[in-house]
Amino acid sequence: MLERESNQIFSEKLRARFIELGLSKQTAAKITKLITPVKLEGYTLVSYCAEPFYRDHIISPKKDEIEKIVQECWGKEYTFKIESPSHEEDVPKIKNSKNPSSDSQITLFPEETNYIPEKKKKLKNKGHFEIPASSKADENPSSEENFQPPVNTEKPRTLDATQNFGTFIRCESNLVAYSACEAVAKNPGNLSNPLFIYGATGLGKTHLLHSVGNEIIQKIPNAKILYITSEDFVNDVIHKGIRVGKMDEVRAKYSACDVLLVDDIQFLEKKDACQIEFFHTFNELYQKRKQIVITSDKFPKDIPNIEERLKSRFLQGLLVDIEPPGFEDRVAIIETKANLIGLKINQEISFLIATHAKTNVREIQGLLKDLLMNQHMTGRSPTIDSVTTILKRRFPTGNMEASIDTTAIQKVVANHFQIKMADLMGPSRQQKFVVARHIAMFLAKEMIGLQIVAIANAFGKKDHTTVLHAMSKVKELLDKDDDFRGSFIQIKRKIEQLMQSN
């Protein structure tokens, strides 16, 4: 038997590691829950995971990382194995309903056997593919055969062919969303329905939505894919359905699709009639096992003025978020995008841009276009000076965070505490040095977006767990220690002043 206490330490370490690897807190917590060890086979720790998406796309690729933590907790001789449960009693029961329209019955991950087509020839006559719930379990549940194209279809007009998986730059902050979309595109209607992607503006949600559509249409050219924004849906319902009285046509349009891709669902807020209509559309498609992918700028529960029953539908699928890219990821995005448009920039310039353009990819693209235009007009590649000028134009009010690096932060902190840089950077555990070191590490993350490993390097630490410890210590003290908070704010102000003066 595995001891409860060591299990708990294992889970904590695992969660922290996943967050450090760039997963959101929610995803990290979910995965941690899924890989609670269940038994020991000799020196192999075995965990069962009944959720195929997480097992194959998130947990298995990170097996080495998980094994390292297993060894930290139980010893070097241990290995780790993730398995799909072979016996029903090994896993918590997953509810599986044949009537997904009832709140209490919809499942998070419906069993795959429910998606097996009964007879392919039946589907051909239907005009759209339909996957009966009472399928035989011995047929192949994950095959694309489940996804039969309709006979009579229109080509999608709204999908942007340039927004595909090939042009999407994968990084830690979007990896979970990317993998989920790829899995859904490979096996639509089967694993994660609906797939709900949320995150702030300009981080690639729409790009992923198009990628799913483009990928499916490549494999199944006749598939009826409907890409809409929620505003399109409102227009259809209000203008065509209610005002012109052609609601039947509106309903027919949506019920005939095989894949519904809905962008920016948050704009359905306060539109009650449209929400009711969307609720019925959703239920109908869901019952027919049609894939639904939805994007939003918020987690379902946080979208204001949307009916609870609609939110609960969204919560029943797979929820993935995209976070703003960290510093290294921004550099990778800048360099890839610059390369694509023929803009020549060196590493110093990509670092400079990454330091300033922090919030989203759209912003980075706009900036690179400005630089390209400048390159065309002057006939010269961008220089630090020309980039700084453009950065100042784009971020005129304080958002133009100065060319400040970790060293500048370290100097301000050392100066504030009246200590030497060598003490700030050194190994001494004297309280004053430790507090200063923790604050400097925290601000390197908060103010210039450095990733944990990069911060550890900048402070000459081999072990990045020191940085993780610093992060949680500072957060804790900010919450409970007024003096500490006062000092922290003063230091932050000094750094901000330095940024503005540069």
Ligand SMILES: Nc1ncnc2c1ncn2[C@@H]1O[C@H](COP(=O)(O)OP(=O)(O)OP(=O)(O)O)[C@@H](O)[C@H]1O
């Ligand atoms: N990881 C990425 N790789 C390549 N391009 C990206 C990536 N993320 C975003 N982009 C590009 O940035 C631009 C903005 O992305 P997109 O429109 O998908 O953002 P969004 O999250 O849907 O934003 P909004 O919520 O404002 O609609 C697009 O041109 C998109 O192609």
